[in-house]
Amino acid sequence: xxxxxxxxxxxxxxAPAGEAEITRxxxxxxxxxxxxxxxxxxxxxxxxxxxxxxxxxVSNKVELWELPADPRIVWVADPRYAFAVVxxxxxxxxxxxxxxxxxxxxxxxKIGQGTWVGPRVVLGGGVVIGNDCNVLAGVTIYPGxxxxxxxxxQAGAVLGATGFGYARSAETGEYVLFPQQGxxxxxxxxxxxxxxxxxxxxxxxxxxxxxxxxxxxxxIGHNCLIGKNVVIAAQTGISGSSVVEDGAVLGGxxxxxxxxxxxxxxxxGGGAGVLSGKKMHGPGEVFWGRPxxxxxxxxxxxxxxxxx
Numbered sequence: 446x447x448x449x450x451x452x453x454x455x456x457x458x459x460a461p462a463g464e465a466e467i468t469r470x471x472x473x474x475x476x477x478x479x480x481x482x483x484x485x486x487x488x489x490x491x492x493x494x495x496x497x498x499x500x501x502x503v504s505n506k507v508e509l510w511e512l513p514a515d516p517r518i519v520w521v522a523d524p525r526y527a528f529a530v531v532x533x534x535x536x537x538x539x540x541x542x543x544x545x546x547x548x549x550x551x552x553x554x555k556i557g558q559g560t561w562v563g564p565r566v567v568l569g570g571g572v573v574i575g576n577d578c579n580v581l582a583g584v585t586i587y588p589g590x591x592x593x594x595x596x597x598x599q600a601g602a603v604l605g606a607t608g609f610g611y612a613r614s615a616e617t618g619e620y621v622l623f624p625q626q627g628x629x630x631x632x633x634x635x636x637x638x639x640x641x642x643x644x645x646x647x648x649x650x651x652x653x654x655x656x657x658x659x660x661x662x663x664x665i666g667h668n669c670l671i672g673k674n675v676v677i678a679a680q681t682g683i684s685g686s687s688v689v690e691d692g693a694v695l696g697g698x699x700x701x702x703x704x705x706x707x708x709x710x711x712x713x714g715g716g717a718g719v720l721s722g723k724k725m726h727g728p729g730e731v732f733w734g735r736p737x738x739x740x741x742x743x744x745x746x747x748x749x750x751x752x753x
Contacts, residue, residue, distance in 0.1 A: 446535075448464055448465070448466055449499070450464065452519065452534075455534055456519070456531065457521075458520060459519075461500070461519050463499070465479070466479060467479055467481045467535070468480075469535060471498075473496050473498065476493075476497050476499075477499075478497055478499045480499055481531055482502070483501070484502070484503045484524060485504055485524055486504070486507060487507055487508070500517050500519060501515070501517050501518050501519065502521050502524040502528055503518050504520075504522070505522055538577065540561045544561075544562040545563050545566065548562045548564065551571070554573075555572075555573045555574065556574050557577070558576050558577075559577040560574055560577060561580065563579075563600075565582055566580055566583065567586070568586050569586060569587045569589075569605070570588045571588050571589065572587075572590050572591075572605075573590075573591045575593045578597070579596075582601075584599075584601065585603045585604070585606075587603075587604065587605030587629075589627070589645055590645070591630045592604075592631045593631060593635070595633055595634050597636040599638050600639045600640075601640040602640060603642045604642075604643050605644070606644055606645065607622070607644065608646070608667025608668070609666060609667070609685070610622070610623040610625060624647060625646075625647050626647070627645050628645055629643060629646070629650065629651045629653075630653070631643075631652075632653060632654055632657075635653050635654075635655070635656065635658070636657075636659065637653075637659045638659055638661035641659055641664070641665075642663075642665070644667040644685075645667060646668045651666075651668055651670075652669075652670050652671065654674070654691065655673045655674070656673050657671055657672070657677070658676050660697075661679050662679050662680050663679065663681045663682070664683065666683055667685045669684075669689070670688045672689055672690045672693065674692050675689050675692065676694045677695045677699075679698075680697055680698045681695050681696075681698065681701075682700050684701060684702050684721070685703050685704075686703055686704045687704060688705075688706045688707070689707045690707060690710075692710045693707045693713070694712045694713070695707070695713045696715035696717065697715045699719075700718045700719070701719040702723065704721055706723070707719065709726075709728050710730075711726065711728070712729070713731075713732050714740070716733075717732055717733055717734060717735065718734070718735035718736050719737050723737075725737065734746070
């Protein structure tokens with residue numbers, strides 16, 4: 446529970462005249478006097494003002510025209526983002542620290558304060574987990590994995606497994622596993638989806654940068670370096686030794702070959718394919734297709750095919 450003036454402080458806004466006590470966030474249709482809602486445009490604002498909501502986050506870009514001033518309005522730059530911030534603050538951690546009795550902990554495991562380790566979790570020897578983490582049911586974390594603070598690992602994820610790297614004999618065709626003895630480092634505030642797998646480094650390390658959000662059913666190969674605040678959607682696969690730089694966005698079912706680079710702020714549309722060794726650069730530029738190419742080029746190619 447928080448007063449509207451306190452909520453305004455959370456999102457860096459000027460406190461409104463209203464002093465309602467807010468206990469939850471909600472959609473406009475289901476709003477009550479203790480609810481916070483948000484409005485991105487004039488249509489949403491009209492609906493919000495007609496609702497019973499106790500507070501309304503409104504974009505600075507929305508004009509009130511002839512509508513009367515309302516003491517419930519909190520003006521912000523991005524209502525959707527502010528709404529998410531408030532929702533998280535009101536919900537709190539959402540879990541209680543501890544280790545479930547069915548969890549299995551190897552020798553030398555270190556678990557920080559405020560962290561929850563759920564049922565049937567397996568932590569290999571020497572695993573380090575920071576403070577206020579939430580490790581859910583059935584997660585397996587291999588030895589040589591280091592996890593920072595406030596990390597969420599959803600059910601069934603496997604972290605630090607052996608990478609898929611082999612040496613092949615030119616004479617016999619036989620494959621022998623290349624040493625997979627590196628480590629996996631997951632920095633602070635990362636979220637890892639259900640049934641996602643991230644391999645350890647071969648001789649070095651695999652690293653997931655601070656604030657990165659990874660969806661369900663994603664695979665990240667050995668020696669990959671994923672930057673800060675990267676978003677990776679479901680069913681994406683990233684081959685070994687590839688780099689995804691800060692702020693990149695990877696849509697669903699993206700495939701990235703080995704030793705490829707996705708530059709800072711690059712956006713890969715759903716199903717895009719990046720060839721091995723390819724370097725994709727241009728902050729904010731959108732790439733699409735297989736092989737991935739700039740969006741305008743991709744759409745032009747589609748138009749040509751349509752004319753045939």
